[in-house]
Amino acid sequence: MQKLEGKICVVTGGAGSLGSAAARLFIEQGASVTLVDRDRVALRHIVSTLPVDRAEMFVADVSQSADVEACIRHSLARFGSIDVLFCNAGNFGTVEPIATYPDDVFEAVMAVHVRGAYLFAKHASPHMKAGSSIVITSSVAAMRGDAGVYAYITAKHAQVGLMRCLAKELAPRGVRVNTIHPGPIDNGFQLAVEKGLGAAIGRDGTAFFNELIPLGRHGSAEEVARSVLYLACDDSSFVTGTTLMVDGGMSV
Numbered sequence: 001m002q003k004l005e006g007k008i009c010v011v012t013g014g015a016g017s018l019g020s021a022a023a024r025l026f027i028e029q030g031a032s033v034t035l036v037d038r039d040r041v042a043l044r045h046i047v048s049t050l051p052v053d054r055a056e057m058f059v060a061d062v063s064q065s066a067d068v069e070a071c072i073r074h075s076l077a078r079f080g081s082i083d084v085l086f087c088n089a090g091n092f093g094t095v096e097p098i099a100t101y102p103d104d105v106f107e108a109v110m111a112v113h114v115r116g117a118y119l120f121a122k123h124a125s126p127h128m129k130a131g132s133s134i135v136i137t138s139s140v141a142a143m144r145g146d147a148g149v150y151a152y153i154t155a156k157h158a159q160v161g162l163m164r165c166l167a168k169e170l171a172p173r174g175v176r177v178n179t180i181h182p183g184p185i186d187n188g189f190q191l192a193v194e195k196g197l198g199a200a201i202g203r204d205g206t207a208f209f210n211e212l213i214p215l216g217r218h219g220s221a222e223e224v225a226r227s228v229l230y231l232a233c234d235d236s237s238f239v240t241g242t243t244l245m246v247d248g249g250m251s252v
């Protein structure tokens with residue numbers, strides 16, 4: 001028996017590394033998926049590698065209410081229900097001292113991670129039945145502070161607050177809500193962070209992170225996807241309101 005047999009999923013950031021890996025695994029496990037992203041070209045490419053009858057694409061800016069409403073309407077029209085919502089789109093912003101941190105960057109990062117997850121939960125949850133699951137991609141960054149990482153770390157903490165409120169409100173309806181917290185992953189998003197950090201600290205940014213991770217390496221998108229699958233499917237049927245670390249022990 002596949003773990004998401006006949007289930008309908010919406011995955012934001014679906015053109016990216018973690019979103020596309022999760023969408024692929026969900027489909028392998030029997031689901032149909034609407035992949036959402038603002039990057040039309042990358043999204044079209046990813047969807048072209050997935051079975052045409054089980055993958056739908058929708059171009060949207062997750063921070064825009066009208067886009068999110070339209071996306072949910074579109075997915076419902078195509079597949080008829082929503083059983084799994086994976087709020088995963090993300091951007092990083094910049095690393096700067098507080099006195100000079102750019103306000104527009106702070107707002108842009110909060111808009112994607114926090115308002116984006118809030119809007120998707122707002123518009124999708126009324127359509128989700130008992131047994132459904134919402135997963136929000138936070139980060140190991142939600143468990144720590146680092147000088148200069150104001151937008152990203154604040155946004156990743158805020159997603160936990162959002163998740164906890166949703167978990168309480170939706171529990172009586174049998175809808176579960178959790179956050180997943182990847183540590184550094186071997187992909188382009190993290191590499192960009194490490195290049196910036198490496199230049200700032202004058203040493204290799206990837207090696208710097210590996211020393212912080214007890215397992216001594218970065219994770220893969222597929223390892224994160226398997227943990228998202230756990231939260232998405234009935235294997236985690238008594239799990240709600242939790243923060244699942246997938247970080248090689250970095251937060252310990």
Ligand SMILES: NC(=O)c1ccc[n+]([C@@H]2O[C@H](COP(=O)([O-])OP(=O)(O)OC[C@H]3O[C@@H](n4cnc5c(N)ncnc54)[C@H](O)[C@@H]3O)[C@@H](O)[C@H]2O)c1
Pocket residue numbers: 012013014015016017018019036037038039042060061062063088089090091112137138139140181182183184185186187188189190
């Ligand atoms: N890569 C890591 O090491 C790591 C670690 C912890 C958490 N995360 C989180 O995982 C999530 C996915 O990141 P990833 O590593 O796959 O990076 P990625 O850059 O490959 O994917 C992010 C996707 O989000 C999309 N996106 C950004 N802003 C958007 C918007 N306004 N509307 C719609 N789509 C938008 C991008 O186009 C991109 O396709 C993010 O929330 C990120 O913060 C990543």
